[in-house]
Structure formats: structure tokens, C-alpha cells
Amino acid sequence: MIGxxxxxxxxxxxVKELIKLxxxxxxxxxxxxxxxxxxNRSTETVIKYTxxxxxxxxSKGAKMVLLACNTASTDALRFLQQKYGNEKKVLGALIxxxxxxxxxxxxxxxxxxxxxxxxxxxxxxxxxxxxxxFLYHPASKKAQKIPKVFSQxxxxxxxxxxxxxxxxxxxxxxxxxxxxxxxxxxxxxxxLGCTHYPLLEKEFAKKMxxxxxxxxSGKAQAQKFKEYLHLHQEIAQTLSQNGTRQFFTTDxxxxxxxxxxxxxxxxxxxVQKIEF
Amino acid sequence: MIGxxxxxxxxxxxVKELIKLxxxxxxxxxxxxxxxxxxNRSTETVIKYTxxxxxxxxSKGAKMVLLACNTASTDALRFLQQKYGNEKKVLGALIxxxxxxxxxxxxxxxxxxxxxxxxxxxxxxxxxxxxxxFLYHPASKKAQKIPKVFSQxxxxxxxxxxxxxxxxxxxxxxxxxxxxxxxxxxxxxxxLGCTHYPLLEKEFAKKMxxxxxxxxSGKAQAQKFKEYLHLHQEIAQTLSQNGTRQFFTTDxxxxxxxxxxxxxxxxxxxVQKIEF
Numbered sequence: 001m002i003g004x005x006x007x008x009x010x011x012x013x014x015v016k017e018l019i020k021l022x023x024x025x026x027x028x029x030x031x032x033x034x035x036x037x038x039x040n041r042s043t044e045t046v047i048k049y050t051x052x053x054x055x056x057x058x059s060k061g062a063k064m065v066l067l068a069c070n071t072a073s074t075d076a077l078r079f080l081q082q083k084y085g086n087e088k089k090v091l092g093a094l095i096x097x098x099x100x101x102x103x104x105x106x107x108x109x110x111x112x113x114x115x116x117x118x119x120x121x122x123x124x125x126x127x128x129x130x131x132x133x134f135l136y137h138p139a140s141k142k143a144q145k146i147p148k149v150f151s152q153x154x155x156x157x158x159x160x161x162x163x164x165x166x167x168x169x170x171x172x173x174x175x176x177x178x179x180x181x182x183x184x185x186x187x188x189x190x191x192l193g194c195t196h197y198p199l200l201e202k203e204f205a206k207k208m209x210x211x212x213x214x215x216x217s218g219k220a221q222a223q224k225f226k227e228y229l230h231l232h233q234e235i236a237q238t239l240s241q242n243g244t245r246q247f248f249t250t251d252x253x254x255x256x257x258x259x260x261x262x263x264x265x266x267x268x269x270x271v272q273k274i275e276f
Numbered sequence: 277m278i279g280x281x282x283x284x285x286x287x288x289x290x291v292k293e294l295i296k297l298x299x300x301x302x303x304x305x306x307x308x309x310x311x312x313x314x315x316n317r318s319t320e321t322v323i324k325y326t327x328x329x330x331x332x333x334x335s336k337g338a339k340m341v342l343l344a345c346n347t348a349s350t351d352a353l354r355f356l357q358q359k360y361g362n363e364k365k366v367l368g369a370l371i372x373x374x375x376x377x378x379x380x381x382x383x384x385x386x387x388x389x390x391x392x393x394x395x396x397x398x399x400x401x402x403x404x405x406x407x408x409x410f411l412y413h414p415a416s417k418k419a420q421k422i423p424k425v426f427s428q429x430x431x432x433x434x435x436x437x438x439x440x441x442x443x444x445x446x447x448x449x450x451x452x453x454x455x456x457x458x459x460x461x462x463x464x465x466x467x468l469g470c471t472h473y474p475l476l477e478k479e480f481a482k483k484m485x486x487x488x489x490x491x492x493s494g495k496a497q498a499q500k501f502k503e504y505l506h507l508h509q510e511i512a513q514t515l516s517q518n519g520t521r522q523f524f525t526t527d528x529x530x531x532x533x534x535x536x537x538x539x540x541x542x543x544x545x546x547v548q549k550i551e552f
Contacts, residue, residue, distance in 0.1 A: 034317060034318065034321045035311070041310055042551065045551070155435065155438075155439055156432075156435055156436065156439055156441070159431065159432055159434075159435040160432065163431055163432055165432070169449075170446045170449050170450050170453075173445075173446050173449075174446050177446075251317060251318055251321065252317075252318050
């Protein structure tokens, strides 16, 4: 089974993309909604919570776990990978989106939108700049295009999306305000650095216009995971394929099912509540 | 010292009212912002978090603790009062506002606005109806006015206020949508059942018009606390009066100081971060 861990519902937008690529694979999802959002917590706390979540998924039969949460990926991924070594496989979000943005950007003007926690931490920016040293080597056509990163936190989008206000004029107005500065920076690529934002992808696309490529971080992660399994057949073969999905949450299961269905793009039936 | 516990900054609007009535009393405040908002969390989770916060305030020298958070008052007050008995005193929000609304309503059409958690739990409504049996007795002038309660959850107001979007047109538009139904019910009294809402009190007043009395729940709580101390001189005497204020938060202290100052109506200097 493929395990997916997130701090809340948002990671279900990543599961939606995984299902498109792996429709028959069995999947387990845990959303730690009772302790969400992770964005404002200390690194130690995020490591502790992520480890608890990941170990729960392994105990339920996951053969590998994807972290859908950007904060968990930033703070806990390296720790967990070092801890588990080859024994248990954990893959993160963040870097797949960064790599896709660097591949697709025309002029190197990359925008990042996310929660306040994500933007203040600045990890997308750090990863882009770290990688750009290698990608934009002198032999490349893009040699002169050392990327510039423009970040914008959009703290009201998560509550608006969770309220289902996706198509309301107020949401469009607020989104427009958030994107004003990014538009004036002429970014050509925009990373949607929050698993909630794919629900507003059409609105983002309208506001940013045709010349800006949107990077859906969950989609990028699912795509990179496909490439990973292609390279690691020994792992791919351990993943069962009976088309089952199991959902776990640390908070109210009814609300998880209701809201989560929007992110997953299909109805969620049974949700089990667990406690840490 | 008087301890005040809230899930975030909001309770500082209650502290503002407390300071008006008790300018010399020493006060301790804890805002559990890292785990806010409580409104969407399960009852068990709210009880656990509230207990941790309240016990922290007692450990720091509080002689009694006021819960400024409606969700915490609804879900955890009775549990804590039963647990502590006469040993440690904890008082809640909610009932003071209910009593004031029942005293002031002309026609018994009472509206309640709050977070989703507060409204779904329906505790304002339950408390109003429970009390109305006594208040609206046959000998009273209001004998025919068994109150009707109209509730409306306004989940986006907290994030909008916390983003400082108080005067933005989007906030006015969203508030208008939320109040549409209440206006059509001809309510004459509206309980602002969330400690954030006093920051939008003028907007609420404009939208509801002159014939609707607004009840600021923090103000009502401070007033009832004054009456409580008048009746319990043995407790009143244990409360030190050196005019000190101490602020604690589980999240970023800088953000707490910046945002909190708006709720308190005066600048907050030193804020200490704690972790659970």
C-alpha cells in the first residue's frame, strides 16, 4: 500500500493526482487535522508529529509513505530518511515542485504562493536557488537565467477554500489582491505551494494569464513518484493493487469526509478517527 | 493574579474590558495560537488543550482563570469545574452574554453569531432557552415573549480580522452575506459570540441598524466577573493589585504582540513563548 501523510485535508489533492497515475494501487491516508496547521510549529514538534503519523501508516501496512505536507517535508523528511535508511521509504513534497518549476521556467522569474508559515520559512526559495547552481550551468541555453524568486503568502485562501467559497466574488477579489505584486514582477512560473490551492487552480490561471505556467505541487509529486517507482522496481513490486482506499484522521471524521471529498474530487465514505 | 485563557489573540478583547473594570489587578494571559482555532476541533481535543492552558496559568500564580474562548467555555468549562471543585476556580464566557441578551431583548428575537464550532454546538441557544423559562415567568411584562434564537456561523471573520482586513471591502461584503438571514428574522438583540468580533463591532452595528442591540461577550463577561468578586470577597482578596500584565503564547511572540495590540487596544511589549 502507498501511505500518504498530511497535517490535514489538503494532501487529498495529492492523492487525487496519485489516483490518476496509480488507479489500482491501494492507498492509506492520514490527516492530522487535530494538530493542523503545522506551519507555525517548531521543527522539533513537526518532526515528532510527522514521525507519529508516518509510523502509524507503516503499522497499517504502508510499504512507503509520501509526505504531502510542505511543512512536514521541510522539517522532518531528512530526519526520517536518515532514521529509517533503506528500511522504510519516505518521500517528500516541495522538491518535485521546485524541479518542475526549474524545468519549465522560460525567463527564470519564479513565483511561490503558500501559507504564511511556508513563505516565512522560505524553503521553496532556498531549494530553487540551491538547485539553480546546477541546472543553469554555462553550457545550458539558460545560462544567463539565474532564477529570481518572488514569494507571496496568501493566508486567507485556506479558510476560504475550506468554507467552500471557491466560486464567490469575494474569493476572486482577495486572490486578485494577493497576486497583484507577483503580476507586477512578471513571473512566468508560479508554484502553488499549498495542497489547498489546486482547488483554486482555474482562478489562479485566469488571474495570472496565459504566459504564466502553474505548478501544482501535488501533481509534481505524483509524477516524480511515478519516475521513482520506474527506477525502483523492487519497491514498485511490493505495492498491492486492489484499488482500495482507507482514510484516517485525528479530528472529526464527518468533517474530514465532507471537506476531503472536495479535495479528492470524489466522495469519501468511511473515515476512521485515531488518536496520538 | 487573574488568569485569562484563550485559543488565540481574541481573548485580549476580553482583557481590554477587564482592565477597564480592574485597572490595578495583575493579569496573566495565555493564547494557544499554535493550536487555534479551536472552533473546528472535537470536544475531546478542546478539553485537552484547555486543561493544559488553564493548568499552565495556575502554575504561574493565577488565583482564578477566566476562559475567554467560547469554544473552550462550551466544551471544557463544566469538565474543568467538576475536576477542580472548590480547589481552583475557572469561569467561562457564554453565560454572561446570554444573561445580558435576555435582560436587554425587547421582543425576544435574539441572534447569535460565532465560529462554526460555537454555532453547531448550539450552546448559546441552549442556555438562552434554559434561562428563558425563569426569566419569562407569567408575572413578568415579557410573559408572552418566549425568546426565539437565530444563529449564524461566520467562519471567515476570524481569519479576516487576524489578517487585519477589518476595513477592506471584501470583509464588509462577507459580513453582509452572513447577516442577510439574521436581518430578515428581525432580531432585536445580537450576541457577538466570538472574542474576535468586537473588532468589527462598528460594522456589525452599521449592518444591523439602530434597532438591534449588540452584546459584546467579553464586556458581559468582565461585568459578571465584577459582580462575582463582589459576592466572593474571599476570592477577591487573593487577587494581587500591582497593575502588572504578562502575556504568553504557544506561537510566534512577535505576531502575538503585533496582532494582540489591536485586540487589547494598547501596545503589548514582552511576550513569552511556551510549548505544550
